[in-house]
Amino acid sequence: MSPRGWALLALAGLALALVVTTALLIPWNRPPAPRADQLAALRALPADQVAHGREFRAALRPGGYASIAVGLLIALALGLTPLGSRLIELAGRPFGGHWIAQAVLGGLAVVLIADLVTLPFSAWRQAVLTRYGLSTNGWGGWVIDLLKSYAVSAVVGAVALLGFYAVIRLAPRWWWAFGAAGAAGLVVLLSFVLPVLVEPVFNRFTPMEQGPLRTELIALAARDGVPVRDVLVADASRRTRAVNAYVSGIGPTRRVVVYDTLLREAPPEEVTAVVAHELGHARDRDVTVGTLTGALGAAAAVVALYLIGSWAPLLRLAGVDSVAQPRAFPLLVALVTVVGLVATPIQALISRRVEARADAHALALTEDPAAFESMQRRLATVNLADPDPPRWEYLYSATHPSTVERMAAARAYAREAGR
Ligand SMILES: [Zn+2]
Secondary structure, three states: HHHHHHHHHHHHHHHHHHHHHHHHHOOOOOOOOOOOHHHHEEEOHHHHHHHHHHHHHHHHHHHHHHHHHHHHHHHHHHHHOOHHHHHHHHHHHHOOOOOHHHHHHHHHHHHHHHHHHHHHHHHHHHHHHHHHHOOHHHHHHHHHHHHHHHHHHHHHHHHHHHHHHHHHHHHOHHHHHHHHHHHHHHHHHHHHHHHHHHHHHOOOOEEEEHHHHHHHHHHHHHHHHOOOEEEEOOOOOEEEEEOOOOEEHHHHOOOOEEEEEHHHHOOOHHHHHHHHHHHHHHHHHHHEEEEEEEEHHHHHHHHHHHHHHHOHHHHHOOOOOOOOHHHHHHHHHHHHHHHHHHHHHHEEEEEEEHHHHHHHHHHHHHHOOOHHHHHHHHHHOOOOOOOOOOOOHHHHHOOOOOHHHHHHHHHHHHHHHHO
16 A cells, blocks of 8 residues: 555544544533523623623634734745745845745744734734733833744744654655654643643742632542642732633643632632632643543644645645655645634533533532622623624634623522532
């Protein structure tokens, strides 16, 4: 069988593994709370707060979707015309067209251009956040964050580009197999190292100070059977007023992180409700499952890129002979961008199901639906959420159930528990 035949077989196998894993590990049969309960929850919210949240989301929308559209257009313009391959050549020219210069400098140049054309929209977003009082870091802090994230992506990108094209040179016929394994490995590695190496670039993390709340949270985790060595507080207040908490890392790098804004804004029982939700993620191994499906998806993507990218009409459009050349990198970026847009609603749906399960876990663990509901109301108020967003936007990109869905879930729990 030819390498192409093996690639087709591998792609079928990876796709099957992905379907089986998501079918078995994602809590699909978790329907949202009844719409009547959601509407009752919506009526319970102050009308001016709902209007304010909707106004804020409407102000963000044009820039957000324009950014997606312009990003797609530039990716297609560079990838499906000879423009991108010429750019790669240009970046390699000072180094005699050496493949390393083409691969790393050319590759980073393509990514940087895509970042730069969407930069005005990021600035727009920051302006809206500032106008609505949600951003606290000012333009100086915004620029510093931007430069830091460019630096992190340049380092990760350079390593990935160098590794990818080195493998292609070492194994010209089977690079896609090594590339797929490498991409999967990279996803797993990043899951371990991101919280330890990258998150500290943006925030400072300190153990939560000793006191009744910390004792209560550690006890809650112990009761839940989730070993948590520490609860960390992130100094999120340096750039935002938004409140949040999350769990990241796997095994020894697993941690529960609470924003300092949350501790400042919310009473202890609401912080407990938030942490109980995060413990739900830890208990159901959501980070591990996310890493596993991410690794399978990355491997499948590399094989698919090899197969689709070798399609002669596409190569002709891009003005290259083979998908394995550094000059074909813009074509790969164009394909990845399109796939990413198609995958967004699927990832959002999976995320909403997983988040709803973590909510149910928090309710069962704390047995305090009142605190859970007031926490949801606070989250919506402080983060200027639209508590009941437009259906199409919700289906396309919402990673969490809406505020009214989460409030309705708490009310349904209270009804069933007779509280
Ligand atoms: Zn969550």
